[in-house]
Amino acid sequence: MIAPDDDAADIPAAGADEPVSITAYPNGPLLVRGPFEIRTPTGVVIPPRRKTVALCRCGVSSLKPFCDGSHKAIGFRTEPEPPAPQPPLPA
């Protein structure tokens, strides 16, 4: 048996108290983990098909609110583009 440990308070419990986390993946969707519920505007719960879901943030998914990978085809960017090289100043 493992003795109770103060550090354990930092570890999210795998239960009702577990916080929902949303991770923004660069140039891609939002991944949602935890005890979340997704609803339509009228409050109907959309049954989740998996524990971790990816929510569309580029707007072109055919499965909204879920991601279908379409962001790659349209070159969706969430990160600033590296600055274009500046032309040298005239002497």
Next chain:
Amino acid sequence: MPQARGPVSTNLRKLISNQHTEFGVDLDAALRATDDVLQDDDLQLALFMAYELRYSGLQGIDDDWEWHPEVLALCAAIERLFEAALRERVSLPPLPAPDVESVAAALFELTGADSGPSVSRFLAKKATDEQAREFLILRSIYQLKEADPHTWAIPRIRSRAKAALVEIQADEYGGGRFERMHSELFARTMRGVGLDAGYGHYIDAVPAITLASSNMMTMFGTHRRLRGATAGHLAAFEMTSSQPNRLYGNGFRRLGYDANVTFYFDEHVEADAVHEQIAARDLAGSLVTDEPELLEDVFFGAAAGLYVDGLAGAQQIDAWTAGHSALRVPEYLDLPA
């Protein structure tokens, strides 16, 4: 038990069925004789049979053969040739810095540049009902054990990369629900179009390159040395999956099949859009951060997967475009000695 396709697979069959007490083939000569190990029916089938002993076993064959020295020596000899051929023929992109951001960006670039012939577009637009069934038969060799080859890597890696792999694999196995396991969803699709979904049922109908695609994953998965290649292979697989699966589903809908048949593909559009993010960053990126010496193998595994599946896809499209079957016509008769 598959039909043999040449002297090596014939003698392996005889050895493990206890008809021979030793392998009895000059394996070095057989390996020297092949002009392309990726397309060699006899060698790929022999390796596939030996590998099946590590999965579900072969019907009527004693499970002890899995670790028998003669079987392991056979695997090692074919694997050396197979891995050397892959390393020689697969071209790697410029390797990025060994951190999460750079590895993920380079993997997205590599997989996004893959512009080979597209089985998914053919399925969506042109395939006949018979060609669609052939597609399922070819896929069944891997998909009826979907996820298993990458699962070998779980005990071989640590830290965030391990957690990421478990997160992906748990979803592949339906979150622990039998009827949602991806292999089971694929079986449902096969039954829905009137095919036999028994494991290995169509083994004699698939060409060497289909066996090579499956064997490559098992080779990567069952060698700890190649754990980087397993991570890269899974990442590339997931990163080239969502949109093709949408097209496969559209193809089967065009042919008049209902959601019972297309569910497998529709499920993968959504699932693999999740998995590709986790695989590129949290699996491959974290693994390379922890073990920078695996950087090259991550990209080797990714590029090898794209290469071999590209060859297999091109063969299918060539056959279908010429009006032929993409399935194998048995040429080698396993006559009694």
